[in-house]
Amino acid sequence: MKRLLEVRDVSRHFGGNAAVDHVSLDVFDGEAVGLIGSNGAGKTTLFRMIAGELALSGGRIEFDATSLPHRPDQRARLGIARTFQIVQLFGGLSVLDHLLVALQAHEGRQGPMRDVLWKGSSTPEEEQRCLETLRLCGLSDVADAPATALGLGERRAVELARALVVRPRLLLADEPSSGLDAHEAARLARVIALARRETGLAVLLVEHDLHMVEAIAERVIAMDAGRVIAQGTFDAVLHDESVIASWLGRSA
Amino acid sequence: MAGALSVSALVFQDVHAQYGPYKALNGLTASIAEGESVAILGRNGAGKSTLARVASGLVPVASGHLSVLGRSVARTAPHVLARMGVVHLPEGVGLFSGLTIEENLVLRVGGASRSARRRRLAMALGGLNDELRSRRRTKAGLLSGGQQRLVAVTAALAAEPRLLLCDEPALGLSPVAGDEVYAALGRARDLGCALVVIETRLDRIEHLCSRAIVLEKGVAVYDATSSDQGGILDALTGSRGVS
Amino acid sequence: MGVFFGYVLASIPYGCAFSLVAVGLVLTYRATGVFNFAFAAEAYAATVVYSELISHGVQRGWAAAIVVCVIAPVFGALLDFGLFSRIAPGNRTAKTIMALGLTVILPQIVETAVPSNPPVPPAPFFSTSFIPVWRIGGDPVFGSAICEVAGTILVLIGLVLLLRTRRFGLPIRAAVESPKLLELSGVDARWVLRFAWMISTALAAVAGVLYQVGSGATVDPQNYDLLLVVSIAAAALAGLRNLPIAALGGVLLGLAEGLVQGYVPSSSIWYPALVPSLPFLFLLVLLIFHPTLRHLEDTIDPMASIEPPPPVPAVAMRPPIVDRTIRRMRWPFLGVVVFGVILFVPADWTEALTEGAALSIVFLSITLLTGLAGQLSLAQWMFAGIGAFTTAQLAENRHWPILLAALAGALVAGVAGLVAALPALRLRGLPVALLTLCLALLGDDLLFPTSWVSNGTSGVPVPRPSSIFGIDFSSVDSEGFFVLTVVVMIAVAGIVHLLLRGTTGRALTAVHASPIGASSSGVQIRRMTILVFMLSASIAGLGGAFYAMNQQTVSQDSFVYYFGPIYLVVVVTIGATTVEGAITAGMAFALINNALMNVPQSVGGTQLHSTALTVILLSLGAFTYAKHPEGIVEYAKRRLAKTVFRAVEHNDHPLVSAEDSA
Numbered sequence A: 001m002k003r004l005l006e007v008r009d010v011s012r013h014f015g016g017n018a019a020v021d022h023v024s025l026d027v028f029d030g031e032a033v034g035l036i037g038s039n040g041a042g043k044t045t046l047f048r049m050i051a052g053e054l055a056l057s058g059g060r061i062e063f064d065a066t067s068l069p070h071r072p073d074q075r076a077r078l079g080i081a082r083t084f085q086i087v088q089l090f091g092g093l094s095v096l097d098h099l100l101v102a103l104q105a106h107e108g109r110q111g112p113m114r115d116v117l118w119k120g121s122s123t124p125e126e127e128q129r130c131l132e133t134l135r136l137c138g139l140s141d142v143a144d145a146p147a148t149a150l151g152l153g154e155r156r157a158v159e160l161a162r163a164l165v166v167r168p169r170l171l172l173a174d175e176p177s178s179g180l181d182a183h184e185a186a187r188l189a190r191v192i193a194l195a196r197r198e199t200g201l202a203v204l205l206v207e208h209d210l211h212m213v214e215a216i217a218e219r220v221i222a223m224d225a226g227r228v229i230a231q232g233t234f235d236a237v238l239h240d241e242s243v244i245a246s247w248l249g250r251s252a
Numbered sequence B: 001m002a003g004a005l006s007v008s009a010l011v012f013q014d015v016h017a018q019y020g021p022y023k024a025l026n027g028l029t030a031s032i033a034e035g036e037s038v039a040i041l042g043r044n045g046a047g048k049s050t051l052a053r054v055a056s057g058l059v060p061v062a063s064g065h066l067s068v069l070g071r072s073v074a075r076t077a078p079h080v081l082a083r084m085g086v087v088h089l090p091e092g093v094g095l096f097s098g099l100t101i102e103e104n105l106v107l108r109v110g111g112a113s114r115s116a117r118r119r120r121l122a123m124a125l126g127g128l129n130d131e132l133r134s135r136r137r138t139k140a141g142l143l144s145g146g147q148q149r150l151v152a153v154t155a156a157l158a159a160e161p162r163l164l165l166c167d168e169p170a171l172g173l174s175p176v177a178g179d180e181v182y183a184a185l186g187r188a189r190d191l192g193c194a195l196v197v198i199e200t201r202l203d204r205i206e207h208l209c210s211r212a213i214v215l216e217k218g219v220a221v222y223d224a225t226s227s228d229q230g231g232i233l234d235a236l237t238g239s240r241g242v243s
Numbered sequence C: 001m002g003v004f005f006g007y008v009l010a011s012i013p014y015g016c017a018f019s020l021v022a023v024g025l026v027l028t029y030r031a032t033g034v035f036n037f038a039f040a041a042e043a044y045a046a047t048v049v050y051s052e053l054i055s056h057g058v059q060r061g062w063a064a065a066i067v068v069c070v071i072a073p074v075f076g077a078l079l080d081f082g083l084f085s086r087i088a089p090g091n092r093t094a095k096t097i098m099a100l101g102l103t104v105i106l107p108q109i110v111e112t113a114v115p116s117n118p119p120v121p122p123a124p125f126f127s128t129s130f131i132p133v134w135r136i137g138g139d140p141v142f143g144s145a146i147c148e149v150a151g152t153i154l155v156l157i158g159l160v161l162l163l164r165t166r167r168f169g170l171p172i173r174a175a176v177e178s179p180k181l182l183e184l185s186g187v188d189a190r191w192v193l194r195f196a197w198m199i200s201t202a203l204a205a206v207a208g209v210l211y212q213v214g215s216g217a218t219v220d221p222q223n224y225d226l227l228l229v230v231s232i233a234a235a236a237l238a239g240l241r242n243l244p245i246a247a248l249g250g251v252l253l254g255l256a257e258g259l260v261q262g263y264v265p266s267s268s269i270w271y272p273a274l275v276p277s278l279p280f281l282f283l284l285v286l287l288i289f290h291p292t293l294r295h296l297e298d299t300i301d302p303m304a305s306i307e308p309p310p311p312v313p314a315v316a317m318r319p320p321i322v323d324r325t326i327r328r329m330r331w332p333f334l335g336v337v338v339f340g341v342i343l344f345v346p347a348d349w350t351e352a353l354t355e356g357a358a359l360s361i362v363f364l365s366i367t368l369l370t371g372l373a374g375q376l377s378l379a380q381w382m383f384a385g386i387g388a389f390t391t392a393q394l395a396e397n398r399h400w401p402i403l404l405a406a407l408a409g410a411l412v413a414g415v416a417g418l419v420a421a422l423p424a425l426r427l428r429g430l431p432v433a434l435l436t437l438c439l440a441l442l443g444d445d446l447l448f449p450t451s452w453v454s455n456g457t458s459g460v461p462v463p464r465p466s467s468i469f470g471i472d473f474s475s476v477d478s479e480g481f482f483v484l485t486v487v488v489m490i491a492v493a494g495i496v497h498l499l500l501r502g503t504t505g506r507a508l509t510a511v512h513a514s515p516i517g518a519s520s521s522g523v524q525i526r527r528m529t530i531l532v533f534m535l536s537a538s539i540a541g542l543g544g545a546f547y548a549m550n551q552q553t554v555s556q557d558s559f560v561y562y563f564g565p566i567y568l569v570v571v572v573t574i575g576a577t578t579v580e581g582a583i584t585a586g587m588a589f590a591l592i593n594n595a596l597m598n599v600p601q602s603v604g605g606t607q608l609h610s611t612a613l614t615v616i617l618l619s620l621g622a623f624t625y626a627k628h629p630e631g632i633v634e635y636a637k638r639r640l641a642k643t644v645f646r647a648v649e650h651n652d653h654p655l656v657s658a659e660d661s662a
């Protein structure tokens, strides 16, 4: 298998506080990796660095064996898609429009020049592709509803659909199931599995829900206080003493 | 204790509430006794958060009758209710991101007298874990999502509530931190505080709540109480499958 | 030594007033999220009240000052009650617009209400004020200076002590982020905000009176521009957060101003241009490099989801039949209007309509930038000016055909837009408004007065085109030009409409709602921002060129900076999200202005006051804005759509909120 994402010795300090401390990890093509760890372990900070939102204090990140461009939008167009711990939707846009924005940006068919030259309306192919993704994510019924008025479960699904519509190569999902009921969480897991099967997408998943990690991830990496403390199969990591102490607790 | 139980902490009678054109509660009727701990269940969008917001005064009652801690309220401002002992841990973060952890605690725990304020603040600081306590002068907005949630829960518990409305208290917390939060909620219940807990995960409420109300489209469709034969989960699953 | 101290002493009243206003700005911003542009206007109003009190029999200055200090907080409370408390807490654009509206309207109201401003400087606080108390190096130190310094220090200490308190200090910093969460903590957030307004208005009043009495100048609103800009610079220096730095910054800037005015000889070519512009340049540098200003508006209200969602746009709730009818009828309707104007309307009204069309073009640039990209630019009128002057100079001195010159003017304005866009890449929201305000003031002070731009007050003539595509309409000058302007306006409206409805509209809505969400979806925020800024500036430039052609001359007074904010307020309150909003605003402004100009002198009409009255009339719309941030036009359309829906479907539209149907 080809190595898709390579994180080497990456650190990030805030003042004197090391949020991420010499972390190295790999994600291979098509693989699903779970990233778990206590609150404040540095998972989101790592995501922000991979996505280009935050600069590194040290180390390097490579994607597809080349170093990454700087800005988040450049990385997104390379195929790194992301969902957020606190949902980041576009107030004022319909669900379908969320996907169109992402798709048109990805294809480079966005901007004042196109609009002025009368090429601003979305093409049937674009709409077709968005609708397909919406169907995949179970959102067909609400395609025209304003996204921010939906319930949390649907909002998270919209975020996922927005990430998936461009057929990314790597999906960074930050607690996609938090706030969802068991039903919705299971559906989300199914959507991710389907997308992986169809497009060979690799997933890096941050989760606090044991069942989600088990359902999606083939391999698990555990962090605490900015460092990687364990990695391996789901069972192996969950039986690791330090993981039990810092993350899982007695309920195992 | 029996006398105290005759007072209701929260009574909804045919309560309606809405956000602009979107109706969230459609004639909710339910009552929660003082000292009782009740779980609110239901799908997303069923009106669970609205129930808590109406009870704490954030969302006005459009029609119907609501009384909180024995007092009839319709358009009472949230701060009046807060001073009566209603503490609402809202959905989401629930902190001022521009204030430090300590300032957030000072503000959220409240207290009528200087000694009460000091007692509550000490209790809140004691409830934080070591890392957060040592960082109590950092801006809350710089903490991770889960850390912020921990601070907010700690503050809510230290406010010595008579009625505590918790909207998904363990959201975004690691399993071990979530367990600790639920243990702390259990201690608050044992001190006589009425608890209303909105939760999507059933295994969490098993040990905390003796009653569960299931909402659907803004009305209570099912009300289950645990009995000697079985816990709340049995009561829920016995008569009706809950997703 | 003596000279130096003389300048230092002379700058005391300035320093004190600047620091008080800067502190007030920071305080209001931190507590309420409103950047109170109206601060200087409030200070001015307070001074007028002070002077009026003295000229109406209050003998002693200090007594009048006390009365002012009592009235001011009441006024502040009224402002909060009537205006600012009605804005949704998270709506920063609305807060800025409202403050701008107030800035525009307050001096106009005062000037209209107290027509004969006292020509003499207001009386000092004590009759003994100008007796030297002691001397430093031969320079007299007057009692008034001591009064000012002591007063300022007292006020600042009191404020710092107040902000230390648990009851007020902590809530005031929390309220700005989320009044609702503050309420949940048992604090009456409404009163915290109101109290903040009362204090800050009182500060404005004290600052105004100190400034005026201390400087000994006549009461004139123009003096307050300097007060505002310097205090904005001091507040920016403090990152809009730190009160002591704001106070200190005000004092230092006052000193710097005094020293520069003292040492740069007034005969130097620098003096008239540079001295007034120093604070703007300073502010410009601050805005670009100050780190906290870049993240000023990053926080979002954690309780925002409790606010009811904004109403659905009228287009979304219109039955399709209405859409079809509108689409079919709009060209015939337009044709009837244009022909009606040509055939029946007298020439002066035709010119007013042409002016309306030209203004509409400028306003469409605001639609693009504010309605679409969510950026508040106060420099659009300056871009219009750049377009107009370029056109005039090319036509007059290079003998270019006028329409070609107008196109070139639009291009040059577009390039100027780039200057605004580059810093705006790193900023959004309020800092962009401040930045563009700086640019507008710089344009007004440094660029437009120079002779190679405007020929000074004598101006440059601008011819109207007499033929186009071989059609000669020199014999029906005003009608022909009217038709031409309307055609250009429609073309521009078409372009803006395409952008609103096309990929840009969607993408910029996304950027506005969540910059990080948009950029990690691949949206190229920088490229898009730059293009939209440039496009908007060139549209403004084109509008300016047509405005100048309609006036037939353009001089340094044609594009006064403060019409930038005025027009922004007018467009946003009437409706910045649709093309029709801009056109309605442009036409309304020109027509009302013309109507007022025709009011006979006998009933109080004067040409001089008509613009002021128009401004007052339209800014009154700002008061509807708190309730309807989508704009008057959109609101009216929604009401209409609702009525139509009910008539057609015999039922209420499912998305109509209770408030609308009430």
Ligand SMILES: Nc1ncnc2c1ncn2[C@@H]1O[C@H](COP(=O)(O)OP(=O)(O)OP(=O)(O)O)[C@@H](O)[C@H]1O
Pocket (backbone or CB within 6 Å): A014, A017, A018, A019, A037, A038, A039, A040, A041, A042, A043, A044, A045, A046, A085, B142, B143, B144, B145, B146, B147, B172
């Ligand atoms: N901008 C910042 N400034 C200062 N400290 C920060 C900043 N961002 C994150 N941190 C700190 O870095 C640490 C890691 O935060 P991060 O958000 O990555 O945690 P996390 O693993 O995602 O936790 P959670 O599970 O709670 O979301 C925390 O201690 C946090 O306080």
Ligand SMILES: [Mg+2]
Pocket (backbone or CB within 6 Å): A043, A044, A045, A085, A174, B144, B145, B146
């Ligand atoms: Mg996180």
